[in-house]
């Protein structure tokens with residue numbers, strides 16, 4: 001008899017003098033022989049006569065070949081082969097007779113010899129015996145005196161330790177019987193394979209459940225320890241489990257203990273926005289069973305189905321309409337609103353970007369404009385940055401886009417995802433940086449580009465404002481007419497856009513595509529409500545949220561930091577600015593966290609920079625969860 005692998009190891013350790021016992025038939029003859037061969041040292045040590053003979057036999061190529069045949073046969077037996085004929089030996093005799101009659105040819109002679117050979121005849125004989133045998137079990141006849149209404153009972157014993165039983169019960173609406181409502185995937189009941197949804201409960205630990213409320217049955221179960229015995233009437237149509245696993249990203253937050261309609265809160269699986277779940281059972285249209293990637297070994301939990309969550313979300317959104325203005329309001333604008341009379345000796349900026357014509361640009365100002373000591377970096381212009389947060393139109397469009405995102409979220413509370421790893425010959429994924437104004441996005445983006453300007457690049461934005469004498473079309477901006485700009489917007493070719501001082505600014509898909517087509521990594525910053533527009537199969541954006549560090553840390557680290565406003569090139573951060581940055585970050589995370597692939601806390605700049613570089617490399621070279629639509633179809637929408 002064979003022992004389990006664990007027992008075998010123990011046996012190896014404890015004593016090599018004992019012969020292992022075979023208890024598991026499934027392990028097969030080959031396993032037995034392998035085990036015996038493993039124990040050969042034991043034979044030698046005991047000096048048993050004939051041991052060397054056995055050793056030679058075990059290692060002979062004949063026996064090895066026989067083992068292979070045996071293993072193949074085992075496989076065939078599992079598939080229930082049907083013999084073509086059951087009289088192969090008789091047929092071979094007939095063929096031999098015929099061969100005697102045909103004119104002698106070397107081939108006919110050879111075939112006759114093969115058929116005549118003792119081994120071959122023995123093989124055919126064995127074949128016929130197997131082919132003629134009926135392997136189906138013969139069941140005893142049913143007794144004639146079974147009462148008409150007799151119900152078959154199944155007795156199930158489960159040993160309960162600390163883990164829950166993994167089954168829920170309910171009262172049948174019509175019959176009033178206590179039924180097994182569902183079996184939780186991976187739980188004790190599921191692993192036993194003895195209880196099924198739909199089984200009628202008759203007794204628990206010898207106590208009849210007739211007339212009891214489900215809560216009373218649960219109480220009996222809760223009080224029971226060790227082995228629990230269930231007497232059940234098995235369900236006649238056992239549910240067939242043939243679902244493919246799907247993985248989803250959660251687009252909403254869920255807490256079972258706050259959900260009044262969950263059938264069993266303890267069996268619920270709480271989740272935050274943006275978590276990846278493995279959906280293991282979708283048989284119930286209202287309640288699915290899911291597992292978190294981080295807790296793969298544990299049993300599944302109940303989560304509301306797509307349909308149910310959509311309903312819940314709709315109720316939620318109706319009761320709490322989304323108001324982007326409350327947190328899209330600029331830090332700086334609100335500061336200026338409160339304090340018109342700012343007495344800071346920073347340089348005052350009169351006109352849109354006029355300052356860059358001045359000979360007296362400080363290094364800081366140049367950097368803000370996108371100038372480095374060696375090269376020009378597109379996409380850092382002040383107006384472009386300010387239009388994002390200042391322009392009324394921008395806020396309106398933000399509202400529209402955001403409403404769309406909310407609508408999308410309503411449409412799909414779970415987003416099906418698949419594991420995707422970019423092939424080296426594929427275009428790079430777009431890197432999107434998101435964060436509250438002033439957190440350091442431009443600083444990080446600039447530093448990242450400077451590490452390798454031939455590899456990292458920003459997209460060149462579009463503007464409707466006229467070109468300045470020192471500017472170059474396609475370098476600072478693509479200068480286009482208002483009509484062209486608007487046609488790009490209506491054609492959904494703008495990832496983001498806004499208005500600043502009467503001019504339109506925005507970044508187009510084509511500008512991003514140009515960078516990607518050159519084999520480079522495109523880095524751009526977006527307002528969170530515009531992420532949805534970038535989430536396409538073509539761009540496959542990897543979204544990094546830049547989060548501010550704690551207020552106290554920022555008060556220290558941002559002492560020399562400067563922000564740009566529409567009035568000042570750079571002013572120092574005030575405590576209120578930092579506070580507002582923190583509040584804004586929290587709101588962004590709550591509202592849009594499900595879209596963030598990575599979060600980087602910008603505390604120490606060099607560290608945040610290193611993290612950003614590593615995140616960008618991960619995005620391009622390591623497998624990531626992405627929406628299934630990006631991979632499975634040519635559908636452009638995200």
Ligand SMILES: Nc1ncnc2c1ncn2[C@@H]1O[C@H](COP(=O)(O)OP(=O)(O)OP(=O)(O)O)[C@@H](O)[C@H]1O
Nearest residue numbers: 437438439440441442443557561562602603604605
């Ligand atoms: N970790 C940090 N430690 C100290 N200073 C920082 C840090 N990160 C950024 N800064 C500084 O904070 C200021 C604002 O950063 P930056 O202009 O990059 O913000 P931003 O997020 O791009 O804001 P906006 O979107 O409003 O332009 C800059 O002076 C920058 O050098």
